[in-house]
Amino acid sequence: MTAARVPVRDDLVGVVAYGAPQLDVAVRLNVNETPWPPPPKYTELLAARIAELDLNRYPDRRATALRTALGERAGLPPTRVWTANGSNEVLVQLFQAYGGPGRRVLLFTPGYSAHPLLARVATTDSVTAPLDADLRLSPATAAAAVAKREPEIVCVANPNNPTGLPVGLDTVRALHDAGDGLVVIDEAYVEFGATSAVALLDELPRLVVTRTFSKAWRMAGLRLGYLYGPEWVVDDLRKVRLPYHLDALTQTAGLVACELADEVTAHIPALVAERERLAGLLAAVPGVEVFDSAANFLLFRTGVADLFDRLLARGVLVRDFSRVARLEGCLRVTVGTPEEDDVFLAALRESLA
Numbered sequence: 001m002t003a004a005r006v007p008v009r010d011d012l013v014g015v016v017a018y019g020a021p022q023l024d025v026a027v028r029l030n031v032n033e034t035p036w037p038p039p040p041k042y043t044e045l046l047a048a049r050i051a052e053l054d055l056n057r058y059p060d061r062r063a064t065a066l067r068t069a070l071g072e073r074a075g076l077p078p079t080r081v082w083t084a085n086g087s088n089e090v091l092v093q094l095f096q097a098y099g100g101p102g103r104r105v106l107l108f109t110p111g112y113s114a115h116p117l118l119a120r121v122a123t124t125d126s127v128t129a130p131l132d133a134d135l136r137l138s139p140a141t142a143a144a145a146v147a148k149r150e151p152e153i154v155c156v157a158n159p160n161n162p163t164g165l166p167v168g169l170d171t172v173r174a175l176h177d178a179g180d181g182l183v184v185i186d187e188a189y190v191e192f193g194a195t196s197a198v199a200l201l202d203e204l205p206r207l208v209v210t211r212t213f214s215k216a217w218r219m220a221g222l223r224l225g226y227l228y229g230p231e232w233v234v235d236d237l238r239k240v241r242l243p244y245h246l247d248a249l250t251q252t253a254g255l256v257a258c259e260l261a262d263e264v265t266a267h268i269p270a271l272v273a274e275r276e277r278l279a280g281l282l283a284a285v286p287g288v289e290v291f292d293s294a295a296n297f298l299l300f301r302t303g304v305a306d307l308f309d310r311l312l313a314r315g316v317l318v319r320d321f322s323r324v325a326r327l328e329g330c331l332r333v334t335v336g337t338p339e340e341d342d343v344f345l346a347a348l349r350e351s352l353a
């Protein structure tokens with residue numbers, strides 16, 4: 001009798017597939033989406049452009065028009081821009097190109113939980129170092145960790161997820177100058193208030209900055225991410241990408257978004273104002289401690305162990321970090337519409353009463 005199944009790769013035994021719960025509840029504030037969809041002007045123009053596509057043809061393998069448009073936004077040529085299916089794919093491609101067996105990526109904890117998973121997919125070992133006591137990353141801590149571990153890649157989110165705390169440019173410099181590896185700054189949330197490391201690209205030759213359309217561009221349904229970096233990185237990423245990895249619909253959607261960037265991102269000031277309103281009201285709830293945030297979410301701590309379930313029972317889904325080391329008792333809430341946030345606050349007050 002032949003075997004009924006094939007054993008999964010050794011390093012995947014026991015791995016839990018990544019994914020926050022997708023539950024059908026009234027208020028979903030758990031994956032840091034923008035609560036408002038892109039404006040009708042965008043969806044109308046996109047529909048017209050899609051109607052013009054030759055879908056019988058493969059897409060432009062180099063996504064030249066989209067890379068040019070994204071480059072112009074940062075004053076960079078298309079040869080220094082790379083695009084893929086979400087910034088997660090950009091990251092996994094970086095790990096495939098510069099990681100792999102026998103190589104390591106350095107991550108700081110607590111951080112974005114997908115980073116070690118993406119490294120594993122790329123058969124790259126993760127090594128971790130702790131953030132500072134206040135959960136920030138100082139230049140000294142950053143440099144010491146790089147000098148000690150000598151990683152081929154170091155990857156840090158700015159602002160960090162789940163804390164929301166920004167990373168200073170002096171820390172980015174320290175990460176770079178303490179070693180010889182690739183420095184990846186994951187700027188998925190940078191548009192909500194952190195200072196971008198793009199300003200350092202010409203100064204630091206091994207720096208890359210990854211970005212996404214999922215958050216501030218309010219298009220998580222699209223799966224489009226990109227990076228700004230040196231030309232040699234873009235050349236190397238071509239060696240690991242799948243043939244025609246970025247489809248014509250996604251390229252078109254990104255291009256139209258660049259054309260209408262002002263309209264598509266017009267909500268950002270309102271969202272930041274709503275974050276500050278929510279942070280103030282949250283901090284005023286007795287027993288709640290709120291972290292500063294430069295992102296579109298807030299991390300907060302209470303002493304109540306089952307708060308996640310109490311909120312869910314009231315139709316509000318947030319992200320549970322209460323069992324993550326150094327985040328004991330913490331939940332993370334995405335900034336929603338004022339109405340959604342008021343429902344969340346009412347559910348929280350009730351749950352803590």
Ligand SMILES: Cc1ncc(COP(=O)(O)O)c(C=O)c1O
Nearest residue numbers: 086087088112157161188212214
């Ligand atoms: C820090 C960070 N990086 C990257 C991503 C992934 O974004 P994308 O939707 O572009 O794959 C997320 C999503 O939550 C994130 O929090």
